[in-house]
Amino acid sequence: MDPQSKIPLPHSIRGFSSGQQLILFVLAVFLLVILSLQFFHRPALPPEEVYQEIVVEVLGEVRKPGIYLFREPPTLRQVIENAGGLKEAAHFDTDSASEVLETGTSLSIFKESAEEIRVSLGRMEPRKLLVFSIPLDLNRVTAEDLCLVPGIGETLAKEIVAYRERRKGFRSLEELKAVKGIGEKKYQSLGVYFTVSPR
DSSP states (O other), X not given: OXXXXXXXXXXXXXXXXXXXXXXXXXXXXXXXXHHHHHHHSOOOOOOOOOOOOEEEEEEESBSSOEEEEESSOOBHHHHHHHTTSBSSXXXXXXXXXXXXXXXXXXXXXXXXXXXXXXXXXXEOOHHHHHHTTOOEETTTOOHHHHTTSTXXXXXXXXXXXXXXXXXXXXXXXXXXXXXXXXXHHHHHHHGGGEEOOOO
16 A cells, blocks of 8 residues: 555545544544543432322311322321311310321211311221222221232132131231132232231
8 A cells, every 4th residue: 555645534524624623533532521421420319218108088077088198107187187177167186186197097077066076087998098009908808809909809809708707817918828729829919919907
């Protein structure tokens, strides 16, 4: 190859002088350095805050009945305030107002008289609990409730209830594996839907 011969430049670069080509090269290197610094030396982001939503249903004599979500277990007073407060001014026990509620609680508020209200605490309906991924209590659900769970039909629901009645309640979640029709694989898929309360 003739040492004097030159390597032909691409058509897009031919229009630039050697000084302009040098500036373009320096800019390209500069951009690569900036991009690599951003990609490889990105500052560590603080871990996202993980919290379990507390779900509480409010029914009855409040301005905005419905289901409310909280970051921490709320008091009875906080739940009533979130629901817009009572429809009418009334008195209720201040001791119970500070009671802390657990997820899945259903709060019903009824008027006892013109000045007094009654607060009743219970559990949300199983279909609502399942919507919010709140486990059902194996010692309280009915066969109809069990049929709402994916993978449980009428026959298996009856088997679970019959086992519970024979044993006078479940003592642990693992006892599900002793129910006819529930093997290890089935148990793994059903376990997330249930909890066991102490009898």
